[in-house]
Amino acid sequence: MSTSNQNNFQYNAEKTSQIAEKIKSVIEILGEDTKREGLIKTPERVAKAYQFLMQGYDQDPEAILRSAMFEEDYKQMVIVKDIDFYSMCEHHLLPFFGKVHVAYIPNGRITGLSKIPRVVEVFARRMQVQERMTTQIKDCIQRTLNPLGVMVIIEAQHLCMQMRGIQKQHSITTTSDFTGAFQQAKTREEFMNLIRYK
Numbered sequence: 790m791s792t793s794n795q796n797n798f799q800y801n802a803e804k805t806s807q808i809a810e811k812i813k814s815v816i817e818i819l820g821e822d823t824k825r826e827g828l829i830k831t832p833e834r835v836a837k838a839y840q841f842l843m844q845g846y847d848q849d850p851e852a853i854l855r856s857a858m859f860e861e862d863y864k865q866m867v868i869v870k871d872i873d874f875y876s877m878c879e880h881h882l883l884p885f886f887g888k889v890h891v892a893y894i895p896n897g898r899i900t901g902l903s904k905i906p907r908v909v910e911v912f913a914r915r916m917q918v919q920e921r922m923t924t925q926i927k928d929c930i931q932r933t934l935n936p937l938g939v940m941v942i943i944e945a946q947h948l949c950m951q952m953r954g955i956q957k958q959h960s961i962t963t964t965s966d967f968t969g970a971f972q973q974a975k976t977r978e979e980f981m982n983l984i985r986y987k
Contacts (some may be wrong), residue, residue, distance in 0.1 A: 798844060800893045808836035842877055845914030853908055853966075854933040857901030864937065867891045869905040879916035887945030887961070888982045893930055894970050895938040905930075919945055920926045923964040927928050931968050938969030938981055 809832035813823050821828060872889040889909045912925045927941045942965045951958050971975050 795909070800840050802940075804840060805833060805836045808839055809833045810838060815973075827964065829953055843910040843914060843916065845851060848911045848914075850911040850929045851933045853911065854900045854904050854930065857904050858934070859899055859901075860897060861895060861899045862897065863895050863899060864954040866892050866894055866980065866983070867899065867902075868980065868983055869902060872906045872909050874909055874913040874943075874945075876915070876917045876919075876922065876945075877912040877926060878947060879948075881949040882916070883948040883952065885908050885917075885947040885949070885962075887943060889926065890942045890944075890980075891926065891930070891940070891969070892980045893934060893939045896937045898936075900934060904965070919943055919947075919962055919964050921936055923966045927966045933943060934940045936969070938967065938971040940967035940971040940977065941965065942981075 812832040812835045816823050816831065823829070823832065845940060845956065865939050868891070870888075870890040872891070873886075874889055877885055877887045878881070878885050891905050893928070908929055909926060912922050912929075923941050923943050927939050930939045930941075942963065944961055946961060950956070950960060967977065971980065
């Protein structure tokens with residue numbers, strides 16, 4: 790394996806070779822000359838980019854939460870908001886990106902605050918749909934920390950809507966999912982008010 794400078798991510802040489810061959814074929818089918826100077830290294834670059842963008846398949850989000858889990862008698866809302874993410878729409882392999890807001894109410898256990906964005910990153914670095922990603926983040930936190938409730942909101946722009954298809958440049962897609970205490974409208978409203986407060 791060779792190592793990149795991006796977070797010490799390790800590329801798999803065999804995967805790089807296999808993906809690059811397929812990408813080269815796609816470029817040629819589209820009518821380009823893969824021997825042209827600007828395209829000679831493109832298949833390899835794309836192969837490495839895909840490995841980096843899809844690295845979430847090789848990571849365990851529950852293990853990330855457990856790696857910094859502490860007993861704490863705190864039963865108020867913990868919020869990590871405005872978590873930037875980039876993901877790949879599984880329908881067109883085009884990016885979607887935006888912000889994730891996560892809240893949970895501890896039930897005797899908390900996790901390190903940096904672990905919540907890392908969990909978001911694991912699920913984002915896969916072929917995704919926004920709806921599934923929202924639920925996966927919620928379920929992971931609920932299973933691992935067993936809090937009194939979890940709520941996740943994702944706001945995203947999808948290039949598959951902006952670059953092709955309907956071509957609506959400023960549309961935002963919002964999804965949410967919640968468990969436990971967040972089933973109460975008052976608790977959800979408190980979370981919504983807090984994430985909108987700047």
